[in-house]
Amino acid sequence: MAYKSYKKNYSRGFSNQTRYQNNRGRRNFVNPGLKIDINRFINRAQNLVSEDTYQSKHKFSDFEINPILKQNILSKNYDSPTPIQDQIIPYVLQHRDVIGIANTGTGKTAAFLIPLINKIILNKQEKIIIMVPTRELALQIQSELYSFGRNLNLKSVLCIGGANINLQIRDLRSNPNFIIGTPGRLKDLIKRKVLYLGNVNNVVLDEADRMLDMGFIHDMKEILSLMPTPRQTLLFSATLSSQIEQITKQFLSNPVKVSVKIRETLAHVDQNIVKVTDRNHKIEALHDLLNQPEFEKVLVFGETKYGVEKLSNELKDRGFKSTAIHGNKRQAARQKALNQFKRNEVKILVATDVAARGLDIPHVSHVINFDVPASYEDYIHRIGRTGRAGNPGKALTFVS
Numbered sequence: 001m002a003y004k005s006y007k008k009n010y011s012r013g014f015s016n017q018t019r020y021q022n023n024r025g026r027r028n029f030v031n032p033g034l035k036i037d038i039n040r041f042i043n044r045a046q047n048l049v050s051e052d053t054y055q056s057k058h059k060f061s062d063f064e065i066n067p068i069l070k071q072n073i074l075s076k077n078y079d080s081p082t083p084i085q086d087q088i089i090p091y092v093l094q095h096r097d098v099i100g101i102a103n104t105g106t107g108k109t110a111a112f113l114i115p116l117i118n119k120i121i122l123n124k125q126e127k128i129i130i131m132v133p134t135r136e137l138a139l140q141i142q143s144e145l146y147s148f149g150r151n152l153n154l155k156s157v158l159c160i161g162g163a164n165i166n167l168q169i170r171d172l173r174s175n176p177n178f179i180i181g182t183p184g185r186l187k188d189l190i191k192r193k194v195l196y197l198g199n200v201n202n203v204v205l206d207e208a209d210r211m212l213d214m215g216f217i218h219d220m221k222e223i224l225s226l227m228p229t230p231r232q233t234l235l236f237s238a239t240l241s242s243q244i245e246q247i248t249k250q251f252l253s254n255p256v257k258v259s260v261k262i263r264e265t266l267a268h269v270d271q272n273i274v275k276v277t278d279r280n281h282k283i284e285a286l287h288d289l290l291n292q293p294e295f296e297k298v299l300v301f302g303e304t305k306y307g308v309e310k311l312s313n314e315l316k317d318r319g320f321k322s323t324a325i326h327g328n329k330r331q332a333a334r335q336k337a338l339n340q341f342k343r344n345e346v347k348i349l350v351a352t353d354v355a356a357r358g359l360d361i362p363h364v365s366h367v368i369n370f371d372v373p374a375s376y377e378d379y380i381h382r383i384g385r386t387g388r389a390g391n392p393g394k395a396l397t398f399v400s
Contacts, residue, residue: 036376041369041397043271054260056080063089065118072150073114082107083260089115092234097255099248100236106260108236109144112204117149119202120177128202129179131186131223133210134354135160135331136338138180141206145178154178159185159195162331169194183211183219190226197223201231208237208244210357210381217243224251239377269387271395282398283314286370289396290320290348296365297341300350301382303371311370312350322348325355356381360388369397 059080060073081089084102091098092115102108112130120126132138138160145156157171159181165188172179172194179186179200189195203224205211211220224233224247233252237244248255274289276282289295302308305326312324323337323346334354341349342361349355350370356378364386373379379397387393 036372036379038273038397038399040376041271041273041379041395041399043269054083054086056083056086058086058090060114063114064093065114066121066152068151069114069117069121069148072148072152075150076147078110082111084108084258085111085114087258087260088112091256091258092116092232093118095119095232097233097252098235099240099252099255099257100234101240101257101259102236102238108206109141110148112206112234112236113141113144113148116178116202116204117145117152117154120154121152124177126202127177127179127200128204129181129186129197129200129223129227130204130206131181131183131211131220132206133182133214133216133357134207135162135182135334136325136354136359137207137357138182139335140359142180145180156180159189160331161185162329162334165189183216183223186223187219190223197226198228201228203227203231203233205233205235205237205247207357208235208247209239209241209377212241212243217247220247221250229253238381268391269383269393269395271383271397273397273399276398276400282370283311285398286315286368287318289366289368290315294365296347297344297363298348298366298368299341299355299361299364299382299385300348300368300370301356301373302350302352303374305352307371308350308352312348315348315350320348321346322350324350326352327354353378353382355385357384359385361385362388363391364388364393367393367395369395372397372399 060078061070084100084106088098088100088111092112100108100111116128120128130141132141138158142156142158145154155174155176156178157168157176157180159168159179161182161184168189169192172189179195186195190197205220230253235248235252274285276285286300290298300311302311305328308324308326312322315322323340325334325337337349340346353373367383367386369379369382373382383395386395
């Protein structure tokens with residue numbers, strides 16, 4: 001379809017500065033996304049060709065894992081593993097350190113959870129810590145852990161900001177098998193001397209590149225340095241930067257590297273741009289798009305917490321069922337908004353990049369970049385929220 005275009009003289013009034021460090025060491029981006037060639041946001045969807053079809057070497061029934069765990073996998077209608085699951089699960093079962101490089105939405109969570117759950121079944125004294133960049137990803141991993149670990153008597157604790165730390169302290173004292181958390185809250189619990197890592201000999205670093213982007217590199221290194229050796233370390237990332245390689249050399253032992261990155265963007269995601277002039281035109285263009293029947297379930301990305309909240313409220317004022325998710329919201333409010341969107345109680349979720357990675361939200365028909373992402377890599381992760389599990393999807397980016 002042809003999308004409405006406007007004259008090309010819109011500017012958000014930012015300076016030419018690309019990034020700076022704030023006083024907590026986290027990187028902040030100012031306008032670097034405007035330097036991305038807008039032609040990279042245009043890609044007509046293609047049918048997947050035969051050479052892209054991966055032939056699994058295994059079925060889940062082939063893996064030497066607990067029968068109850070196998071049954072839990074089958075109950076989720078899993079039969080053949082995804083490429084990263086097929087290649088990584090055998091190495092994790094062999095207690096190898098692993099570096100997994102894969103596109104978003106490739107099944108990384110199951111790739112590490114399944115063999116690690118089996119490890120706990122074989123030895124209940126084993127402890128596992130899973131470190132992730134965002135609260136939402138931590139919650140999603142815990143949800144997957146519950147479904148894979150049904151009837152297996154596993155204990156887990158979620159250690160994230162924005163939630164009651166006293167309840168987390170209580171749960172840590174119950175000697176959990178799995179500790180899932182964000183670096184900041186994990187460090188807080190360590191300083192309070194309620195989280196001891198001297199007996200945690202398994203660690204997963206999920207979305208490691210995103211943790212680096214958020215300024216958590218020193219926290220990650222500090223937490224890893226408190227863990228014993230030998231241990232099993234699994235690192236998952238969409239990219240392998242020099243900083244990621246430094247961490248792998250320092251903290252992983254003879255790791256196996258598995259890369260299943262096939263293409264930069266999913267071929268079945270139709271990508272296009274919408275030209276605008278100013279914010280009023282952007283709002284009107286968004287309004288027109290959202291009124292179209294094909295925009296059934298829409299994830300709209302904005303740049304700032306304030307801007308996301310304001311945009312969601314404006315859409316509500318215009319009669320749309322909308323909610324927002326960003327870092328200034330309390331965790332309970334963030335989870336409520338996410339659940340409303342997943343259950344189709346609202347049609348539109350307006351979000352910062354906190355929702356760009358790791359989240360598995362089914363049947364998102366469109367991703368709209370209301371604000372240009374800070375980098376092309378962020379763009380890839382944003383549009384990865386649509387077109388999941390081989391389904392078609394559409395992504396639109398508003399540009400000047």
